[in-house]
Amino acid sequence: MASTAASKPPSVGVVTQTMASTAPSKPPSVGVVGIPFSKGQPRGGTEHGPALLRDYGIVERIQDLGNKVTDYGDLTLDAVEDDKPWNKVKNPRTVGQANRKVSECVSKITRDRQIALTLGGDHSIAIGSIHGHAQSCPDLVVVWIDAHADLNTPLSSDSGNIHGMPLSFIVKEMAPYTARLPGFEWCQPCISARDLIYIGLRDVDEAERAYMTECGIASYSMQEVDKYGLPDMMERVLKTVDPTGKRPIHLSFDVDAMDPEYSPSTGTPVHGGLTRREMYYIAEEIAGTGRLSCLDVVEVNPSLGTEADRKKTVRTTVDVVSHFxxxxxxxxxxxxxxxxLPQK
Structure with missing residues (x-):
């Protein structure tokens, strides 16, 4: 069942430098789903991200590149009444219930041999996205592009915001360090630490750094981006998580990975991030593998910043996604x- 989906992941086709190769032989099929969700963090607004990305033409941009696109609309995600905190963790049942729906949806899209494009929403939605993807493609690898490690647990988090914890629920080696929340009974760890790699880190909590070291999770912070340069770094990234060059890629893209100069309308901006040009390169290299199987786009918050900030963030995000x-x-x-040709 799952091995069939994993052995031939969807392809985005454009790989080599020759003129003939600039058009894919068979356009990939993309399934788009909006996840209007903001309960993984305290600021409202990320629930409006999917609608705004569509308004700025994200679906049309992907179609114009020769991709067959099916837009499944937005998931209906309701808040759980009287969702009391667990320890300090906020909205556990609401986040758990939403991610179960996300998992089921992404699993269906990828089983149908479509590349899943999930439009968030805050980054807590990656719990369901990766979990669902792993049901159809159990040999996937995860490339996490973010300023933050999002590896805190319900026990280590100071804020209690689940958008800073998603990877602690799905990485198998994190099980001894975390706690199972009410609403997450369905969610079992589904990837190994060696199948995960970070790009763009620059704001990592002490506990997260300790977990990364203990579990052996590879990362390329902005320090390594500066040290190696993107071409060398991307070669290292892909060889680290998939030396065989055959496994489907789940890429989770938090727009705060980019410097606030390019994505100011996001909840936790951190200066010194990736430029738009650097994100283009990363996206083109991932697309060139032909193995992109799921892409999360998260943490666009149109309620933050000025109108100019909102437009800049959304336009940049749509531009970057088109390169994937x-x-x-x-x-x-x-x-x-x-x-x-001239007429004879």
């Missing part, structure tokens, strides 16, 4: 393009 789905700065040639 085949847009190349060298130019693209569509599958149905015909060279204009």
């Amino acid at each position: 789905f085949g847009k190349r700065r060298e130019g693209n040639v569509s599958a149905d393009f015909k060279m204009p």
Whole structure:
């Protein structure tokens, strides 16, 4: 069942430098789902992210690149009444219930051999997204692009915000250090620490750093980005999590991975982040593998900042996402393009 989906993950096709290769032989199929959710953190607004990304043409941009796109609309996610905190953890049942729906949806999309594009929502939705993806592609690898490690547990978190904990619920080696929350009875760890790698870290809590070291989770912080440069770093990233070059990739992209100059309308901005140009390169390299199988886009919060901040954040995000789905700065040639010739 699952091994079939994993052995031939969807492909985004555009790989080499030759003119013929700029148009994929078979356009990939993409399933888009909105996850209007903000209960994993204290600020309202991320629930409006999916609608705003659609308003700025994210679906059309992907279609225009030759991809077949099915938009499944937004999930209906209700708050659980009287959702009392567990220890300091806020909204555990609401977050757990929402992520169960996300898991079921992403599992269906990827089983149907579509690349799942999840439009968040805060980063707590990655619990369900990765869990659901792992049901259809159990040999997936996770590339987590973020300023933050999001590896706190219900026991180590100072804030109690679950958007800072998603990986602690799904990494198997984290089980001895965490606690199971009410509402999360369905969620079992589904990836190994060696199958996860970070890009862009620059705000990591002490407990998270200790967990990363203890569990052997690889990371490329902004220090390593500066040290190695993107071409060398991306080669290292892909060889670290998938030296065989065959496994499906789950990429979870928090817009705060970018410097606030490019994504100011987000809840936890941290200066010194990735530039738009650097994100283009990362996206093009991931697309070039032909193994992107699920992409989370999270933490766009249109309620934060000015109107100009909101427009900049959304436009940059849509531009970056288009590069994950085949847009190349060298130019693209569509599958149905015909060279204009002089009439005889």
